[in-house]
Amino acid sequence: MESARRCALCFGFDGDLQRKKGQIAHIDQNSSNADAANLVYICLEHHDEYDSKTSQVKGITEVELQSYKARLTAAIARGDHLGVSAPQSGAIAKENAIRGHDERLFRQADELLQERFLQEFLNQLQSDDSYWISSASRIDTFRGTFTETGNQFIDTGLSEKLRLLIEGLDALLVFLARTFFVYPEQQHHADDTRLCMFPELNVDRAGPGTAESMRKYDKFQAELDKLSGDVRAAYDQYRLAVKHYLYL
Ligand SMILES: [Zn+2]
Secondary structure: OOOOOEOHHHHHHHOOOOEOOEEEEEOOOOOOOOOHHHEEEEEHHHHHHHHHOOHHHOOOOHHHHHHHHHHHHHHHHHOOOOOOOOOOOOHHHHHHHHHHHHHHHHHHHHHHOOHHHHHHHHHHHHHHOEEEHHHHHHHHHHHHHHHOOOOOOOOHHHHHHHHHHHHHHHHHHHHHHHHEEEOOOOOOOOOOOEEEEOOOOOOOOOOOOOHHHHHHHHHHHHHHHHHHHHHHHHHHHHHHHHHHHHOO
């Protein structure tokens, strides 16, 4: 069979291409779905874990397993597994392990900061000069997670793009903390708070509408646009790098 008795999870996590005793598992965990696309060979150890969803395998999604399977199939087709005896060594194993690690990290990042969420956050900033505190703290969680040691892409290109994205987010968050205030002061949302950029300078909010205040406000708006644009560009670059490196 196409997996040549190599385990998709051993390969996905560690780039391990050793032959293992294993079983065919159902990716969707529905044993009546015997469609070839739903079947994957995994080693006995990982099979138990996948069934019980414990330990390292915990949290692994069907999509993830599908992607490991696809990469394993490609590796087998290239013959990467030929001549691999225990313990596996060499550049291929290392490269596969790095990709497995980086792919997991990307999925983790993508869950914390979904593309659509970020777009909406930036759109609201740029069109309404406001944001919800829950959104800002989500972004703060994202950047906190990836400035911790250990949570880094191993690939230097990817890790550089992520660093630039986090730098952009940092600059934006600092700006928001400096120029946005709770507005209106009385809010009726039990679990969230809306902040607006200098409401006392904004003629549509609490601003006096003087030329001076409007000129000041325009200056802040331009800065907000610049910082939001920087984040958009950094995010696009990051996604592009992920696409090229992980999914080519
Ligand atoms: Zn395994």
